Amino acid sequence: MAKYSNNLELNSHIFLIGFMGAGKSTIATQLKKMLPVDQMEMDETIAREEGMSIPDIFAKHGESYFRDLETTLLKDLSQCSPMIVSCGGGAVMREENTQIMKQCGRIVLLTATPETVYERVKDNTDRPILNNNMNVDYIRSLMEKRRSRYESVADITVATDGKSAEEICEEILSALNIQ
Numbered sequence: 308m309a310k311y312s313n314n315l316e317l318n319s320h321i322f323l324i325g326f327m328g329a330g331k332s333t334i335a336t337q338l339k340k341m342l343p344v345d346q347m348e349m350d351e352t353i354a355r356e357e358g359m360s361i362p363d364i365f366a367k368h369g370e371s372y373f374r375d376l377e378t379t380l381l382k383d384l385s386q387c388s389p390m391i392v393s394c395g396g397g398a399v400m401r402e403e404n405t406q407i408m409k410q411c412g413r414i415v416l417l418t419a420t421p422e423t424v425y426e427r428v429k430d431n432t433d434r435p436i437l438n439n440n441m442n443v444d445y446i447r448s449l450m451e452k453r454r455s456r457y458e459s460v461a462d463i464t465v466a467t468d469g470k471s472a473e474e475i476c477e478e479i480l481s482a483l484n485i486q
């Protein structure tokens with residue numbers, strides 16, 4: 308693991324994208340251990356700056372308010388030194404957001420099957436979009452709606468089912484030629 312950390316300078320951000328539960332936050336944390344750069348969790352930053360949780364932001368202000376916060380944060384990020392960015396699963400659905408990401412980083416799509424996603428997120432109540440629809444069928448249908456968007460914006464794609472965080476990171480670094 309440490310083999311990456313001594314001689315590497317990232318020259319652009321690494322944006323982790325993909326459906327809820329694909330493992331973006333988990334993999335960002337693992338990548339941070341392998342690379343000498345900072346990590347940014349978009350949801351966490353937004354929640355901290357707003358002083359309330361993501362479900363509370365959705366409940367109080369609505370989804371489009373949250374989406375505007377994502378865009379503002381990405382604009383700010385584009386001015387920062389390279390880091391590993393764990394995006395919210397819906398961030399790339401907005402074209403403006405994708406343009407910002409493309410200009411200042413590489414986009415890594417993490418995938419997982421609907422069944423895997425369900426198993427990973429079923430006991431969690433932090434995702435307002437799933438809170439009233441926590442079942443495999445709904446996850447599958449929303450994933451299908453988003454799939455082409457995710458695939459078309461990604462520079463590389465890594466499937467995560469049945470893999471450890473370390474294995475996934477090794478695949479990402481290899482595909483990005485970072486070693």
Ligand SMILES: Nc1ncnc2c1ncn2[C@@H]1O[C@H](COP(=O)(O)OP(=O)(O)O)[C@@H](O)[C@H]1O
Pocket residue numbers: 325326327328329330331332333334393427428467469470471472475
């Ligand atoms: N490769 C993996 N194998 C098993 N569990 C995982 C894996 N990646 C993430 N998880 C688990 O799935 C849940 C959702 O992961 P998270 O990183 O929050 O996803 P995302 O940020 O994409 O929504 C967490 O409980 C996490 O521990």
Ligand SMILES: O=C(O)C1=C[C@@H](OP(=O)(O)O)[C@@H](O)[C@H](O)C1
Pocket residue numbers: 325326327328331332350361394395396397398433434435436
């Ligand atoms: O897919 C989405 O629309 C969302 C994904 C969430 O992040 P994760 O993908 O990290 O769960 C969070 O940004 C918000 O609940 C909306």
Ligand SMILES: [Mg+2]
Pocket residue numbers: 331332333350393394395
């Ligand atoms: Mg996350």
